[in-house]
Amino acid sequence: xxxxxxxxxxxxxxxxxxxxxxxxxxxxxxxxxxxxxxxxxxxxxxxxxxxxxxxxxxxxxxxxxxxxxxxxxxxxxxxxxxxxxxxxxxxxxxxxxxxxxxxxxxxxxxx
Amino acid sequence: xxxxxxxxxxxxxxxxxxxxxxxxxxxxxxxxxxxxxxxxxxxxxxxxxxxxxxxxxxxxxxxxxxxxxxxxxxxxxxxxxxxxxxxxxxxxxxxxxxxxxxxxxxxxxxxxxx
Numbered sequence: 001x002x003x004x005x006x007x008x009x010x011x012x013x014x015x016x017x018x019x020x021x022x023x024x025x026x027x028x029x030x031x032x033x034x035x036x037x038x039x040x041x042x043x044x045x046x047x048x049x050x051x052x053x054x055x056x057x058x059x060x061x062x063x064x065x066x067x068x069x070x071x072x073x074x075x076x077x078x079x080x081x082x083x084x085x086x087x088x089x090x091x092x093x094x095x096x097x098x099x100x101x102x103x104x105x106x107x108x109x110x111x
Numbered sequence: 112x113x114x115x116x117x118x119x120x121x122x123x124x125x126x127x128x129x130x131x132x133x134x135x136x137x138x139x140x141x142x143x144x145x146x147x148x149x150x151x152x153x154x155x156x157x158x159x160x161x162x163x164x165x166x167x168x169x170x171x172x173x174x175x176x177x178x179x180x181x182x183x184x185x186x187x188x189x190x191x192x193x194x195x196x197x198x199x200x201x202x203x204x205x206x207x208x209x210x211x212x213x214x215x216x217x218x219x220x221x222x223x224x225x
Contacts, residue, residue, distance in 0.1 A: 036214075038154075043113065043115075043201045044216045049213075087154075097142055097159060097161075097166070097167070097205060097207075097212065097214075098156040099154075099156065099214060100156065101146075101153055
């Protein structure tokens with residue numbers, strides 16, 4: 001699986017938007033971009049995924065660069081509950097179903 | 112609540128011992144994955160089962176083994192435990208194995224080896 005690069009940590013204020021970046025310059029044409037997050041003392045949970053087009057769901061939006069070498073997870077209004085480690089993961093056509101986690105971005109949300 | 116259950120929540124044992132961790136996947140999910148999370152290694156994939164058969168192996172030690180039963184629940188067996196095996200062990204499940212499928216994680220079992 002291609003590698004991703006994320007900042008180690010980010011801070012946000014409550015009720016403000018948060019943009020979490022992910023670089024994946026070696027992404028292949030069939031790699032899907034997945035985001036998971038892990039709240040403190042919990043298992044990881046799925047956030048969103050996409051291939052080429054931007055995606056929205058009730059939790060977040062995923063903006064994918066035109067060349068697909070980077071993407072951004074957007075939380076439109078951060079809440080205290082969004083404080084977590086966010087993982088950007090690529091899944092390629094040849095991989096098994098397992099997820100390969102990097103170090104992720106630890107998001108802190110200030111009230 | 113992801114629908115994936117894991118027991119026990121906490122486990123304290125001694126070096127050299129053997130333990131069994133149990134996972135019940137979400138209803139209808141055929142794939143079960145085991146992950147280990149330690150402070151120095153992060154989240155690492157151990158092994159995957161699909162409908163009772165081993166499908167993929169990751170960084171799983173020879174002292175560790177797993178199986179998936181006909182009712183689709185899975186067990187992870189850890190033997191000859193060492194201090195370094197202390198970690199959080201997560202189970203996840205998905206409907207099948209396709210790369211776009213969402214994995215649903217359980218709350219984990221925290222293992223402490225003394």
